[in-house]
Amino acid sequence: MQLTLWTYEGPPHIGAMRIATSMTDLHYVLHSPQGDTYADLLFTMIGRSRKRPPVTYTTFQARDLGGDTAQLFKDSVNSAYQRFQPKAMIVGASCTAELIQDDPGGLAKALSLPIPVIPLELPSYQKKENWGASETFYHIVRGLVAVDKSISAQQYQENRTASKQEGQKPTCNILGPTALGFRNRDDVQEIQGLLESMGIEVRVVAPLNASVSDLAKIPAADFNVSLYPEISQLTSTWLNKTFGQPFTKIIPIGTKATKAFIREVAQLANLDPEAILASQEERARWYAKSVDSTYLTDKRVFIFGDASHAIAAAKVAAEEIGFKVVGLGTYSREFAREVREAAKFYDVEALITDDYLEVEQKVAELSPDLVLGTQMERHIAKRLGVPCAVISAPVHVQDFPARYSPQMGFEGANVLFDTWIHPLMMGLEEHLIMMFRDDFEFSAKAAPSHLGHGSPVENKRTADLVSDAADDQKSTQVNAEVFNGGDPANLWDAAAEKELGKIPFFVRGKARRNTEKFAVEHGISQITIETLYDAKAHYGR
Amino acid sequence: MNAIVDLPKDEISRTGKNIPIYKERGQREVFCGLTGIIWLHRKIQDAFFLVVGSRTCAHLVQSAAGVMIFAEPRFATAIIDDRDLAGIADAHEELDRVVKALLTRRPDIKMLFLVGSCPSEVIKLDLSRAAQRLNKEFLNHCRILSYSGSGIETTFTQGEDACLASLVNEIPKQVATQEKNLLIVGCLPDVVEDQFQRLFTELGIENVTFFPPKNSQQKIEIHANTQYLLAQPFLAETARLIEERGAKRISAPFPFGVEGTTAWLKAAANQWGISSDRFNEVTQARIERAKKSLERYVPMLENKSISFFPDSQLEIPLARFLSQECGMKVLEIGTPYLHKQHLEAELELLPENSRIVEGQDVEKQLDRCRSDKPDIVVCGLGLANPLEAEGITTKWSIELVFSPVHGYEQAADLAELFARPLNRSMRLAA
Numbered sequence: 027m028q029l030t031l032w033t034y035e036g037p038p039h040i041g042a043m044r045i046a047t048s049m050t051d052l053h054y055v056l057h058s059p060q061g062d063t064y065a066d067l068l069f070t071m072i073g074r075s076r077k078r079p080p081v082t083y084t085t086f087q088a089r090d091l092g093g094d095t096a097q098l099f100k101d102s103v104n105s106a107y108q109r110f111q112p113k114a115m116i117v118g119a120s121c122t123a124e125l126i127q128d129d130p131g132g133l134a135k136a137l138s139l140p141i142p143v144i145p146l147e148l149p150s151y152q153k154k155e156n157w158g159a160s161e162t163f164y165h166i167v168r169g170l171v172a173v174d175k176s177i178s179a180q181q182y183q184e185n186r187t188a189s190k191q192e193g194q195k196p197t198c199n200i201l202g203p204t205a206l207g208f209r210n211r212d213d214v215q216e217i218q219g220l221l222e223s224m225g226i227e228v229r230v231v232a233p234l235n236a237s238v239s240d241l242a243k244i245p246a247a248d249f250n251v252s253l254y255p256e257i258s259q260l261t262s263t264w265l266n267k268t269f270g271q272p273f274t275k276i277i278p279i280g281t282k283a284t285k286a287f288i289r290e291v292a293q294l295a296n297l298d299p300e301a302i303l304a305s306q307e308e309r310a311r312w313y314a315k316s317v318d319s320t321y322l323t324d325k326r327v328f329i330f331g332d333a334s335h336a337i338a339a340a341k342v343a344a345e346e347i348g349f350k351v352v353g354l355g356t357y358s359r360e361f362a363r364e365v366r367e368a369a370k371f372y373d374v375e376a377l378i379t380d381d382y383l384e385v386e387q388k389v390a391e392l393s394p395d396l397v398l399g400t401q402m403e404r405h406i407a408k409r410l411g412v413p414c415a416v417i418s419a420p421v422h423v424q425d426f427p428a429r430y431s432p433q434m435g436f437e438g439a440n441v442l443f444d445t446w447i448h449p450l451m452m453g454l455e456e457h458l459i460m461m462f463r464d465d466f467e468f469s470a471k472a473a474p475s476h477l478g479h480g481s482p483v484e485n486k487r488t489a490d491l492v493s494d495a496a497d498d499q500k501s502t503q504v505n506a507e508v509f510n511g512g513d514p515a516n517l518w519d520a521a522a523e524k525e526l527g528k529i530p531f532f533v534r535g536k537a538r539r540n541t542e543k544f545a546v547e548h549g550i551s552q553i554t555i556e557t558l559y560d561a562k563a564h565y566g567r
Numbered sequence: 568m569n570a571i572v573d574l575p576k577d578e579i580s581r582t583g584k585n586i587p588i589y590k591e592r593g594q595r596e597v598f599c600g601l602t603g604i605i606w607l608h609r610k611i612q613d614a615f616f617l618v619v620g621s622r623t624c625a626h627l628v629q630s631a632a633g634v635m636i637f638a639e640p641r642f643a644t645a646i647i648d649d650r651d652l653a654g655i656a657d658a659h660e661e662l663d664r665v666v667k668a669l670l671t672r673r674p675d676i677k678m679l680f681l682v683g684s685c686p687s688e689v690i691k692l693d694l695s696r697a698a699q700r701l702n703k704e705f706l707n708h709c710r711i712l713s714y715s716g717s718g719i720e721t722t723f724t725q726g727e728d729a730c731l732a733s734l735v736n737e738i739p740k741q742v743a744t745q746e747k748n749l750l751i752v753g754c755l756p757d758v759v760e761d762q763f764q765r766l767f768t769e770l771g772i773e774n775v776t777f778f779p780p781k782n783s784q785q786k787i788e789i790h791a792n793t794q795y796l797l798a799q800p801f802l803a804e805t806a807r808l809i810e811e812r813g814a815k816r817i818s819a820p821f822p823f824g825v826e827g828t829t830a831w832l833k834a835a836a837n838q839w840g841i842s843s844d845r846f847n848e849v850t851q852a853r854i855e856r857a858k859k860s861l862e863r864y865v866p867m868l869e870n871k872s873i874s875f876f877p878d879s880q881l882e883i884p885l886a887r888f889l890s891q892e893c894g895m896k897v898l899e900i901g902t903p904y905l906h907k908q909h910l911e912a913e914l915e916l917l918p919e920n921s922r923i924v925e926g927q928d929v930e931k932q933l934d935r936c937r938s939d940k941p942d943i944v945v946c947g948l949g950l951a952n953p954l955e956a957e958g959i960t961t962k963w964s965i966e967l968v969f970s971p972v973h974g975y976e977q978a979a980d981l982a983e984l985f986a987r988p989l990n991r992s993m994r995l996a997a
């Protein structure tokens with residue numbers, strides 16, 4: 027059993043639902059108890075879909091368990107087929123139905139429907155949402171794409187080249203975008219536009235908005251753009267092995283990665299990338315270069331999300347904005363190796379976990395200036411009072427915005443710059459708070475004023491403010507105890523404690539930790555004001 | 568009204584007024600009882616809700632509540648994994664470990680609910696035994712209770728019923744007779760509770776307790792001299808256990824709207840022998856004020872037709888309020904479960920041509936809805952946007968559970984909840 031306050035991913039059948047809902051004429055019959063229809067509102071509310079997801083649930087209740095749940099499942103498949111007339115169907119079980127073992131695949135097969143019926147085996151107690159989506163996409167593509175076993179991958183590739191007309195554009199598919207994917211709608215628009223401006227024809231985008239017959243056309247393209255490896259890597263690998271279609275490995279998030287992606291694609295399409303590279307306005311890079319951004323240098327950032335977004339964010343943070351990456355992690359165990367590799371660049375140890383509490387503990391230990399994470403890291407950041415921006419699913423309704431807001435491509439880089447900088451206190455305010463911490467309006471404890479919502483102004487006397495600061499410290503101490511099991515508070519003498527309170531809140535945590543570490547390393551049993559400044563001199567700002 | 572498509576033909580029972588109650592079975596588009604946690608954790612402020620279930624359960628709760636950013640949520644899930652299922656890990660030992668970790672993290676928690684789910688029920692993990700065992704360990708520090716919020720057993724608000732029932736179960740059955748008291752049963756918003764408290768005090772009913780209490784330490788007395796009023800229509804099991812302790816239910820309509828509230832208060836006043844003069848004196852000004860504020864919304868609702876999809880069991884009282892006090896035409900009232908005794912007084916007040924459907928086959932119900940073309944449809948969030956996209960105005964039903972809607976001062980607010988989408992679709996169409 028795992029204690030979870032928040033879970034990074036849903037169960038695997040949610041992944042299957044994301045594939046079914048992405049597509050236009052595929053139906054999903056899910057053996058599940060009453061109540062599992064909550065998943066519909068992920069799509070209708072969070073994703074604001076105009077349509078109900080194409081999912082029929084058996085919604086069995088306790089009284090059905092005594093009876094024939096297998097028959098209930100068969101009836102559901104039949105009536106779903108009659109009513110919705112899909113071109114293909116997927117069938118499977120949710121976590122509770124997995125326990126009663128009705129074998130949805132076998133039962134559906136026995137009905138001999140005149141359409142392809144693809145059974146899904148999604149082990150709910152071991153695997154999670156992205157795995158479920160990836161697996162479902164793979165099985166659908168395998169189930170719907172005709173393969174001539176007598177033809178090798180290389181022959182397939184040669185046939186494609188041979189059948190090419192003179193002057194015909196190179197072609198590709200975009201694989202991976204799904205319903206409920208973080209910013210997938212706009213990423214597809216951005217990347218499709220980019221590919222087309224390079225003179226590449228995009229044949230099939232899948233699974234998002236693809237039909238069953240679209241999937242059958244996938245092998246006709248020259249190569250695949252695997253946009254979201256969490257969803258599309260398995261399928262892309264199979265397509266490569268079977269049809270000799272190469273696929274892209276670079277995720278075009280950030281200006282540098284986008285340019286590298288353009289070069290990668292150009293090579294696969296046999297094009298010259300230099301014209302398109304020269305024509306781009308790199309606004310995000312200029313913004314980061316402009317002097318207003320100097321104060322962003324070495325801001326300590328903790329990054330967590332799915333593997334692709336976390337790796338990409340770290341690169342942008344370090345190389346394009348000038349942050350210092352102090353932590354990098356992912357909940358995507360399937361891509362743990364990639365994240366570990368990436369973490370080496372920043373000299374940090376990758377945090378591979380799906381345990382929210384472990385992430386929370388890590389953030390508390392590191393006291394970063396900024397957290398780039400998921401909706402879950404927003405809870406952590408609120409608890410610890412750290413600025414935060416969202417870079418990856420899971421996300422909530424506010425991260426399915428009406429406006430155009432890709433993460434990928436050049437416009438994506440602009441969006442990233444604005445989004446990540448916004449929660450930080452702006453330069454002038456940061457300077458003034460360092461100088462004068464007792465201002466009644468712009469207090470060191472307050473949130474950045476450009477975020478516009480502080481507590482109402484009170485004319486507090488300095489004494490109150492000092493005692494507030496003491497309360498503040500007490501609460502961080504409690505946290506420290508919970509997380510570290512020790513009681514570092516005993517180390518501090520009163521004057522040093524008070525001096526620490528004069529350090530602005532957004533660097534105070536780091537100062538506290540550095541000083542304690544310094545004291546421990548130098549065998550100092552009591553931290554004085556002098557120790558505080560010794561540590562500061564030792565570690566630098 | 569157009570011809571009714573495919574109304575269930577068998578299993579029809581009738582109310583006292585001869586209104587047919589159709590029973591329907593099929594796909595149900597409803598929440599499970601775990602969702603009750605979303606409001607219960609705010610009501611009982613020192614309680615924590617630990618779901619014992621799968622990742623699906625955790626995902627449900629966070630999808631519903633996760634839009635709020637919590638520094639420290641008062642609910643969590645102990646996710647069963649394959650080691651627990653294979654018997655490699657002893658599920659009870661695992662649960663003990665998780666509970667200990669949780670209570671160490673949150674020493675301020677005084678009451679912990681172990682909430683059962685479909686997976687924990689199917690594998691027959693005995694949470695009541697676990698609660699007993701853990702209670703011994705955390706004696707004088709934290710009370711540990713259990714109830715089931717599983718989808719196979721409970722629908723949405725029935726989760727509250729199961730939770731409150733577990734609280735009643737803890738109250739000892741008393742033999743000695745005590746002073747007469749009035750118990751108001753069902754989770755009410757704080758402001759509504761305070762209003763009712765003032766009304767009862769002014770009427771001269773002294774000994775009034777609200778259940779559930781805001782704080783787990785508050786003692787609740789139930790005995791042979793207790794009379795109780797249900798504030799919510801979905802409390803079948805809670806009521807049964809209260810009656811086991813000798814208390815008597817005061818039959819009344821539910822306190823929605825002016826008429827409902829008056830009848831509800833009157834039923835209690837009669838039991839306490841309050842004179843009509845006194846009753847009128849206390850209620851008259853409030854009735855007039857409520858009616859006056861209701862007048863603003865009645866023209867928007869009058870003669871508009873409405874259908875309810877099953878969700879919370881509030882459907883019948885709300886349909887009564889909307890037809891009786893707002894002049895709406897009720898086409899279909901879907902309800903997940905119908906407790907005939909608790910709703911007796913409500914059913915008497917419904918118009919005779921009402922069509923009540925207990926249970927659900929969502930596709931068929933959607934067919935009926937499309938053919939009925941109601942001016943407004945009350946339904947869950949899984950259906951609301953898709954129906955709006957079809958041009959059907961909706962009122963999402965969950966809000967009715969999350970808003971202060973009981974009592975005089977909220978009568979107009981309740982009407983407004985239905986007038987708002989109508990007003991909005993007119994405004995945006997223009």
